[in-house]
Amino acid sequence: MYVGKLYICVMSTTNGMLKGSLQTIILKLLQENEKMYGYEITQKVKEITNGEILLTEGSMYPSLHKMEADGILTTTTEMVDNRIRKYYALTKEGKIAVETKLQEARSFIGNLELLLSLNSKLS
Amino acid sequence: MYVGKLYICVMSTTNGMLKGSLQTIILKLLQENEKMYGYEITQKVKEITNGEILLTEGSMYPSLHKMEADGILTTTTEMVDNRIRKYYALTKEGKIAVETKLQEARSFIGNLELLLSLNSKLS
DNA sequence: ACAAATATATAATTTTCCTATGTATGTAGG
DNA sequence: CCTACATACATAGGAAAATTATATATTTGT
Numbered sequence: 646m647y648v649g650k651l652y653i654c655v656m657s658t659t660n661g662m663l664k665g666s667l668q669t670i671i672l673k674l675l676q677e678n679e680k681m682y683g684y685e686i687t688q689k690v691k692e693i694t695n696g697e698i699l700l701t702e703g704s705m706y707p708s709l710h711k712m713e714a715d716g717i718l719t720t721t722t723e724m725v726d727n728r729i730r731k732y733y734a735l736t737k738e739g740k741i742a743v744e745t746k747l748q749e750a751r752s753f754i755g756n757l758e759l760l761l762s763l764n765s766k767l768s
Numbered sequence: 769m770y771v772g773k774l775y776i777c778v779m780s781t782t783n784g785m786l787k788g789s790l791q792t793i794i795l796k797l798l799q800e801n802e803k804m805y806g807y808e809i810t811q812k813v814k815e816i817t818n819g820e821i822l823l824t825e826g827s828m829y830p831s832l833h834k835m836e837a838d839g840i841l842t843t844t845t846e847m848v849d850n851r852i853r854k855y856y857a858l859t860k861e862g863k864i865a866v867e868t869k870l871q872e873a874r875s876f877i878g879n880l881e882l883l884l885s886l887n888s889k890l891s
Numbered sequence: 892a893c894a895a896a897t898a899t900a901t902a903a904t905t906t907t908c909c910t911a912t913g914t915a916t917g918t919a920g921g
Numbered sequence: 922c923c924t925a926c927a928t929a930c931a932t933a934g935g936a937a938a939a940t941t942a943t944a945t946a947t948t949t950g951t
Contacts, residue, residue: 664787
């Protein structure tokens with residue numbers, strides 16, 4: 646029986662801010678790394694963004710499952726130290742999907758910079 | 769009685785891509801323009817993004833209504849050419865909210881660029 | 892013995908946006 | 922006159938994406 650304890654965690658970092666780009670982020674990492682497992686992805690994102698973006702399992706795993714169901718990812722399971730590790734890799738379709746997603750992201754970011762005047766267009 | 773006609777519209781532009789930035793976009797425009805009405809906002813966004821981002825009424829009006837309910841926008845109604853025009857302006861709270869939202873957006877875009885390697889960090 | 896890190900998973904909810912409507916006026920062209 | 926298009930606002934219903942809150946289980950460090 647587990648006797649609960651209270652953990653209080655103050656999140657100073659930017660969560661709730663993934664804004665539909667979670668798939669793109671994961672796909673990009675898989676484009677660079679050939680195969681990765683879930684936990685590895687969370688750590689990589691944390692590392693790259695200096696802890697400013699922390700993927701929650703509750704959003705990442707459903708996203709991975711969906712992409713697998715959609716046929717853009719495949720999985721291989723391994724046992725490491727008695728723990729299950731589920732590796733994800735891009736399928737042929739997935740490799741095409743990454744390019745599309747990245748192009749969309751570039752376009753979106755460009756437009757957002759225009760709208761938010763993050764590009765110092767003022768004379 | 770209206771006898772329907774079929775319009776086929778190929779959308780080449782980026783829709784379904786607002787990704788939680790709709791409020792920020794609207795607030796930023798209102799920061800620059802003192803007061804604006806809904807239709808004007810859609811046209812301004814279209815103009816700035818060269819037609820690549822087209823706000824739909826179905827997303828914009830509910831967003832405006834919500835921000836008004838949240839107390840960050842106030843409205844004034846005018847009649848122009850027998851048409852109703854509802855102007856939106858930032859409240860005192862709204863002026864603070866814009867800064868926060870812009871800061872979040874800057875952070876988010878920065879991290880996204882890092883993750884998607886849009887910043888040419890590779891040697 | 893306990894906490895923290897490693898590792899995956901899902902149910903329920905919330906947020907956000909889009910689609911599809913509906914209303915109404917003004918203007919330009921045929 | 923009639924149609925189409927632009928101007929102008931509004932909302933209901935639904936889909937998609939992410940979060941919160943769980944649950945399970947092992948290893949490692951203190």
